[in-house]
Amino acid sequence: MHILGNQALRSRLQEALRTSPPAPAYLFLGPRGVGKALTATWMAARLLCSGPEPPCGLCPACRKVHSGNHPDVLRIDRVEGKASVGIDDVREGISAVQLRPYEGGYRFWIFSEAERLTGEAQSALLKTLEEPPGHLVLILVAGGEDALLPTVTSRCRILRFGPVDVQAVADSLLEHGVSPERAAVAARISSGSPGLALELVGTGEIWDLRESALDLASGLPGSQTWQALEVAASLEALKTGSSDPKADLTRVLDNLMSWFRDALCLSVGGDEGLLVNVDRLDTLRVLASSSSPRSLDRALQAILEAFDHLHRNVQPRFLLQRLCLELSRVGA
Template identity: 30%
Template sequence: MLNFQEIIGHDQIKEHFQKAIEYNKVSHAYILAGEAGMGRKSLANAFALTLLCEKGKSEPCMECHACKQVLSGSHPDLIYVSHEKPGTIGVDDIRKQINDTIMIRPYSSYYKVYIVDEAEKMTQQAQNALLKTIEEPPSYAVILLLTTNQEAFLPTILSRCVQLKLKPLRDFTVKKYLMDTLHVEEADADIYAAFARGNLGKAISLASSEDFKLLHGEMLHLLKHVKEMDISELLDYIRKMKEENLDIYECLDFMQLWYRDVLLYKVARDMNQLIFKDEYSSINEISQKCSYEGLEKILEAIDKARVRLDANVNMELAMELMLLVMKEQIDRRREP
């Protein structure tokens, strides 16, 4: 479990929590919203750790009995709300774990902290049951709702909670963490950071993912050789992607990043701005063979493939149409 100083980014949210503690203005209910992997749990845990610390300051001491209890997962005044049904948090979960216990005063701390992960899974009945509690909570109670989708909450819940939304980190910040902490090579860190789009947890996961390494290799081969492949070879490659269970949406993301590099190099002629720096030779070659109009059509084709997949169009057909556009547009010399 991390303290505030050890959490990468999200400075505004950390400062909000720390000032709330410092000025004794802690709210009774918070919503922490953001993508999975962005740090909602880390921020909630750091806030709980700081609230329960015996020193009462804006950073936990990490040494007192209360801090040690939180770190070991045994503090009686920190409650993680669980649910048996994986897709739903029901009214009984809220009543038994929050409503029926919240009026019992803290055992050893000034605060009693409840953390509800995947809070968007609360049913309407569960939210209404929680609403009765957060409308008139005891002074010591703090409820943290962690969610990937705050639109799932009733307006009455939203209006009674402090809403804090996690923002993506800068690619540079993610890249630096990967290189300094996980000792990832710079070329790989560039790709993981760009692919994660500011989500540090996703970047860390990609860095250790064998599936992503497979996807990376397959996509590079396809993008570098699509021009030479005939229709039958393209169809075989699509079937191979399907057989290897590659995430097709991640494949499309990869293609977008690749052609973003091609377009950027065609405009700026600066390899230092590339994500795929190690593939400079191939990117330079494609940028010379493909016109600006052609690159625009390729990027549009990738977007269309995504739309078709969302509409449940056959995957092989959607990918075939997209790859044919790529093949057609490369080597059309309309611009110098």
């Protein structure tokens, strides 16, 4: 299994597993898409492998782990359409992990989005963390610690994952057959997240949403009120088919943020190597030359406010109308 980035961290983990038994519980922290869940799978394969140099990737145990069919690896993933992982899911898992391993020397319990565990679910998990069965290795994968109880995090060995070098992400995309221009843009948009970069180029709908959002954003500065409201309606209509009602609007706002942030960078004489939307450099130069840094900064503040409104469940139509009216004033 090839996992891009964070190699030093995995080397330390490999050495620790070679010289001593695993800890009862781990907390893998870091941005989305940087290999935390893949490392959890790698770790399970490493400890369940029956080959001479684990993880060999070829033995029955490794193949079962990688295919998601190993009886000693229990995964708790968020159900599509549900915002959280509840206490019933945890209670069911507690009963399962008390059993002795079926095939290997350990049983793994992996939570792919641990920050989505409800408070009740985390409290139910505490008993297992305090008195874990000797065969259990529990791995919590999360973007941050804020949503986790201190009593949970304090009982875990914490490994912190960082972003991957942007050029390394772009090179990886080239190996997947992505065009150089699209690979460069996707790597920058992902901020060093191979998983997010692959998601962006692998799903035409997400890339198309980005293209449409930037086309609409480029026409906002200096537009009339009625034009800004039309843009707001068009932005609201951008969809990828996601079951999460906030996911597409978040993507729209992310693209608007990167667009006006790039323009601000150019307007103050920043390095073009820092830009995200390098495939639209000419249009960005025009926007930067015709807009003051102050108005571009106001645009970014308006987008941040829109993110806040989204998290507070403000109606998308109202949120976008207000935002687009503010963005129409860029350059004024």
